Every structure is written in C-alpha cells, then in structure tokens.
Amino acid sequence: MNLVSIRVITDDVTRLVEFYERATGVRASRPTEDFAELRTASGTLAIGSTRTVPLFAPGSAAPADNRSVIIEFLVDDVDSVHRQLTGFVADFVKEPTTMPWGNRALLVRDPDGNLVNFFTPVTPEAIEKFAAYAR
Incomplete structure (x- = not known):
C-alpha cells in the first residue's frame, strides 16, 4: 500500500x-x-x-475545520521558506526552530487554518532518516 x-x-x-x-x-x-x-x-x-x-x-467534509492534522513538507532550506512566506502568511505558529529530533522546522497555518510544517533535517541522524526523500 x-x-x-x-x-x-x-x-x-x-x-x-x-x-x-x-x-x-x-x-x-x-x-x-x-x-x-x-x-x-x-x-x-x-x-x-x-x-x-x-x-x-454529502456533508462528509467541511472547509477550514481541521484541528488534528499537520501537513508536512521536507524542504531544502526551511529558513528560506520562512523568508519567502514573511509578509504573505498571517499566522506563523512557530518560527524556524531546531527540534530535539534533529529537524529545523517552521509551523504555519494556511489560509484555511490548516497547520503546515516545513522542515529540513539538520543532524546526521535526521539527514540519514530522510535521505530517501532527497531531491
């Protein structure tokens, strides 16, 4: 699957x-x-x-009503994404931060309020974990 x-x-x-x-x-x-x-x-x-x-x-889904899912994107440079979205995104939930599990992450809300996480692996372990997704 x-x-x-x-x-x-x-x-x-x-x-x-x-x-x-x-x-x-x-x-x-x-x-x-x-x-x-x-x-x-x-x-x-x-x-x-x-x-x-x-x-x-009918009636099975409603827009702008999510409070349980985070959409995640692996990106080459999370700080670059932050700069690109500054002035465009109204709701930065968490500025770029290096997380304990080795990813540098940026959490925002899209225009409908859905949480979106952009992250870049920065520790050797995290880089290895996501190596298969490297562009």
Whole structure:
C-alpha cells in the first residue's frame, strides 16, 4: 500500500493553491476550477472545492475545520521558506526552530487554518532518516 495524496477541502481553491505554490515552489495542475493537485516526488497535495464533497458523500467534509492534522513538507532550506512566506502568511505558529529530533522546522497555518510544517533535517541522524526523500 502507498499513500498517494492528501486532499484539503476549501471554499476557495485559488487562494489555497496560491499559498501552496508560493510555499513549496511546486506548480499546481488545475484540471477544473474545483480541483487542483500539487505533485511532489513522494506524494500529492490535492485541493478540492466544497462543491466536490457531494460527489463522494454529502456533508462528509467541511472547509477550514481541521484541528488534528499537520501537513508536512521536507524542504531544502526551511529558513528560506520562512523568508519567502514573511509578509504573505498571517499566522506563523512557530518560527524556524531546531527540534530535539534533529529537524529545523517552521509551523504555519494556511489560509484555511490548516497547520503546515516545513522542515529540513539538520543532524546526521535526521539527514540519514530522510535521505530517501532527497531531491
């Protein structure tokens, strides 16, 4: 089994796409106005409009209502991502910090309030752990 994607439901696909494109440097594909995908080597972040929810199960998902999931991106330089988002992101939850497990991490909220963690392994152990994901 492989995790292929995570889908975020939103009332404003364009707003979220703009945030994630800026934050990741990955260009989204937009097959329709109600759906976008940001594809990386290890998985896809899908962004769907609330208008797509009834296609799956009416009432099963609500936008801007998450308080339990953190979307995480391995990046080459977390401090660079922080500089890139300064003035664009309204909610820096935690400025770049080196965590006890060896990652330098930046925690923000996307425009819908979802937590997003950008991290760069900095200790030898963390670098080794994520070596398979290196670009």
